[in-house]
Amino acid sequence: MTELGYAQAPAVAAREGVPRPCLGCGAPMAVTADAQLHADATLTCGFCGRSETMPAQAAAQDRYLRLRLMQVRRAREGMEAPLKTYEMMRASGVFALIVFGAQGGWMLWGAFTTADKGSAVFGMLGAAGMMGVILANFGMMRAFRKLIKPLQQARPPAAPGLAARCRSCGGDLPPVRSTHATCAFCGANNFLDNAAAHDVNALLTAEQQDYKVRASGGKPGDNTIYQRPAHAFYVWGAAGAAVTFVVGVVLVLVLV
Ligand SMILES: [Zn+2]
Ligand SMILES: [Zn+2]
Structure with missing residues (x-):
């Protein structure tokens, strides 16, 4: 934090x-x-x-x-602290790809040129790692887009012509041309695409409804939702690596 x-x-x-x-x-x-x-x-x-x-x-x-x-x-x-893991993994994804890609590529190249089943199977570990990283990142970003991004949409302007408001503190957001803005008052990241793409009146009504539900003690927040992108990373990564490895080894046994 x-x-x-x-x-x-x-x-x-x-x-x-x-x-x-x-x-x-x-x-x-x-x-x-x-x-x-x-x-x-x-x-x-x-x-x-x-x-x-x-x-x-x-x-x-x-x-x-x-x-x-x-x-x-x-x-x-x-x-939102668990999202730090998400950012860290996203930042290290390219590095992991290069390492696994180089290792797997080198081993596979050696295996197919020398027809050595052993090193071909070993090379498949690199290929499996690479597919694991690709799918892990895909699954993680998908979870972020589906679960987290809707929670981080800026609130629409309170009236036409006014600024969009911070999702967390309600402060006016700076007029930016990008798809997200950082609140100068509380530091929250806000995605801006909804205010332009949706019916502002519907968003304002939904916002007020949300306050009413919260004020009456309903709908307790799901605190685990911020862990979901990192969770998706592990699940998609493990499944992707396992499937790639099994399919790859079968191919090696047939082809090499
Ligand atoms: Zn003066
Ligand atoms: Zn704010």
Whole structure:
């Protein structure tokens, strides 16, 4: 689990969307909360250099909201921690392919040129490993796409013309042209394709329905769902390797 660190928590800008004109030059001021959570946030102007510490009451509100975001973030990161395994395996897939491919290819080449059944069977281990890695990655990504991606869709804009919202904290997402965006408030990854492709009213209704169900204590979350991509990796990988090996050995016995 990555440590958020208070310093990284973005200022909530005490009521996002309310303008903060500089009293010196009129330019919009930025809220900076680069200090610890207990320090007061500062309003700074990038044009005239004016800087003022937020009044105690506003700073307290900002601090309170940042703490709440941090709690939301920690809870989400804890629940989604098994996805770290998914990312790690995805990153190492190509390396494993090269190793198994080189080993299996070399052994098979040797086997067929020298007609040696022993090393051909041994070479099949490499081929089985390679097929195992390919199918393991296929199964894992399939599980991610089917089970995890729907959970990570951004919430649609609350009204036409507004920004899409973070699935976890509800904050406005940055206007990006990519298919996913990272929330600046809580760090959650959000897929953006649904808001454009679906009926926004239906999504908003579904969202409200979801809150109602949760508020009434129904539908306990399935905490094991985030382990499913890694689980699919092992199952598909083992099955793919076993089948490839058996078929390969039969072929070797017939052909070599
Ligand atoms: Zn100014
Ligand atoms: Zn968020």
